[in-house]
Amino acid sequence: MKVGIIGYGAMGAALRETLEEGGAKIVAALGREASLETAKAALPDDVTVTADFAAFAATRPDVMVECAGHEGLRQHGPRALAAGFDLVIASVGALADAPTEAALREAAAKGGRLVIPAGALAGLDALSAARRAGLDEVRYVSRKAPRAWRGTAAETMVDLDGVTAPTIFFEGTAREAALAFPQNANVVAAASLAGLGFDATQVALMADPTVTGNRHLLEARGAFGELSISVLARTLPANPKTSWLAPLSLARAVLNLHERVVV
Structure with missing residues (x-):
């Protein structure tokens, strides 16, 4: 399973470890120009690290995961969905902004699925x-x-x-x-x-x-x-x-997309 990650920081690093244990691989990371060198140093050489969304999408991941914060989700979420990619998001709070929620829902209605994990909360x-x-x-x-x-x-x-x-x-x-x-x-x-x-x-x-x-x-x-x-x-x-549960919940949501038995 190939994963593209939008924003690679502390959350992304914790997510990567769990994904790899589950048999998934990060193939691309999308970030701001100022953060690219840090991401490149943290990721294997065969991972595409870029600030260009088109180059990021060209790696054709099976799913994209957002760990970029509210502004990153507003900027990249709708076009990821519109391009047909399933998108699992960490910055769920961004949907409290009504225009952001509307843009994401509209893009998901025509393209990929918007997946909202529970994060650190149970029930x-x-x-x-x-x-x-x-x-x-x-x-x-x-x-x-x-x-x-x-x-x-x-x-x-x-x-x-x-x-x-x-x-x-x-x-x-x-x-x-x-x-x-x-x-x-x-x-x-x-x-x-x-x-x-x-x-x-x-x-x-x-x-x-x-x-x-x-x-x-x-x-x-x-x-x-x-x-x-x-x-x-x-x-x-x-x-x-x-919370540590937040990246674990993200990983669960990602891996479940390709499981044949889902709990």
Whole structure:
């Protein structure tokens, strides 16, 4: 199975290891000019590393995977889908921007499949199934160590250096959370798309000095009953904002595209 990766950083490196264990191979990487040398140094010589989408697509991967952030997905996602490639995305939070979501859905309707993995969050299969019967409420709570919120809007909402106990610094809709915290809230977007949507899904974000990883809590109720799922995920050593489960979930979604038995 040949994989083309859009954006090669900490997420891409973690994804590559799992893909190779599953029998897949990265054949091409698409990035910005400024990042090409770093990607070339990290990847085998037979991998095409380029800033040109046409050259990237010419390698004809079986699937493309996006790890480029919101802007990278907005720039390259629609044309990857329009060209007929299946696209598995990491930057799910970008879909909180209505024009971006519309562009991706329109391209997917005419071309390749847009595949949205669960990321670091469990239970999205149950949430999506429960939606068929009707959902009354979906709530997501994120607890991360103060250092995981550095470099984000949280720095203007709470004194990260002074947090000594679990502290909620944001409460609002999933759309607001995903747009305000693009590096931290991709799971918020995934839960929204599986459940009640961006504007009806409620979110609380917390800085918690007591957690040893990233804690995700998903709660829902509706005609099906009630759901409550908690995940404590270890973080990527190179990026505490991202859970190790995120690249593992991406790899699962990629590899499942070619499996004959899918669980």
